[in-house]
Amino acid sequence: VSTTLPPLTPPAASAALAAAARAPGRPAPHTPAARAARAVRAAAGVARAPFRTVRARLVGGFGATLILLAAAGALGVAALQSVGTRAADTVAALQSHHDTVQQVGAAVLREIVAGTRAADSDAEVDARRYQQAMDEADALRRDAVALPGLADAERERLEAVGQLQAAVEARLAMVRAYRAVGRPDDARAALARLAADVTGSSRRSAGCAPRPPCAPPSARPR
């Protein structure tokens, strides 16, 4: 859409611009009427309207800009602090997850050590320690599974750790049973299979394959 305006002569254009700049109903600033009005207001002690002069407007504008900049800065600092706090929380949570998962691994190792000792001993205290180690490893794994921030893949890996734990416990029970029925050679062989299970599981974990190490898939409880 195009609009055609009538041409204006320079004096007419100045007058039009001045009229447009004026607020409606106010006299032009340099006319005798305006000067008279200012004199009347000054004589009556009436205060000037704010931001009436260019200087006042500049001061006001810059002041407002500075205030806005200061507010934006304050908000930015607050937001940065919030992000910093959240980042610290996230790092703490990750550290907690890492610690818990590490603790699960350490607890399973302690369980294996205690179980191996109990399998080779008739002492009641060793059996009790093994039972405690089993309970502790299981409780830690359950705690780890319940952590809210884990990815599903990490949960599947913890599930696999539980299956490794089950395999270790069942193999150690077999070692004890072989000893109880007077078959020490079979007990040693079962212990060797346990070691192979654990080693195999570590290798698989490095390759991120969530598989229990013990039985063939068809025989494994599901």
Next chain:
Amino acid sequence: VRIGVAIPDRPGMAAITQGAELALETLAADPRARALGVRFALRVTPPAVRSAVAAAERLRDDPAVIGIVGDAESGRTLDALPVIEDAAGDGARALVAITPTATSPALAGRSPWLFRLSPGDDAASRHVATYARTALGARRAAVVYRADSYGRDWAAAFVRAFVADGGAVVARDPYLRGVTDWPIYARALAGARPDVVLFPGSANDAAALLRALRAAGVSAPLIGGDAVAPLADSAEFAGARYAATFTAEWAASAAAPPAARAFAARYRARFGERPGVRAALGYEAALLLGQAALAVDLGAPDRRRRVRDHLVALGRTAPHADGVIGPVAFDARHGVAARAVLVATVAGPAR
């Protein structure tokens, strides 16, 4: 509307799915479903999905699934629970899971999205410990438990109750299929001379142990949890006992409510076999989910949350639901309220 079924690929577990299928037929005949034009279907995770976590992910991420029947085992349920309640997504995709048979005390109050239809191991194992001490006069118990959360928790609760009752635990060993050599276990148990053998494990494994025990000359009765209920299908295992909230014999008795008798008759007619506790509770779980779905606005974006709230309200601000075994309401920790535990003996010449 889909109802998810998450169960392990283990012998006897299919009864849960069969119970759920029967519940779908009941729901299809519900006038509310017809009036609303709602049709129900099951989404069963395929056996190839062995991980409970992976199974739960599939069901959670299917928007048509309103809730899950399962998981059937405590350990799997514990592993899958953060996925079910969508812990990583702040619960946006969370959905209800009603486990028919998971009984670990660790599940009690664990999640607002989990409901349990079986009494906890604490209650069941206390009953069994008292039964072993008083009815059987057992003083020495051997415990052979499945090496998972279910077996561990059941064994621990039984040992506490049995020892507190003055009994002695002479053996406490885990087992794992593919690792455990049953004849060796049986010979080792024979040396411990138990009066009773506790077996929180699976029916097939119980059968293998029973045969091995008999071959080793051990005549002590075996008592299992509800997972060994399928032993009742064979007279070979006469004398074995199991603790459960439902048996086909009980359902046929005058003590059972009409709903139990009707369910047993329908199940037998539909599948040609006796219903066990898994079938009964699979039916109840699917029926509860379907009835909850019919009671809420299925078009609402938060329909899964509404299903949960409906279940929470049962027996509190809303009437209880009618289940197969009896009225269904959930306590503050989402366990089924007031369910008795039966100790059943496999029929035949007692050993």
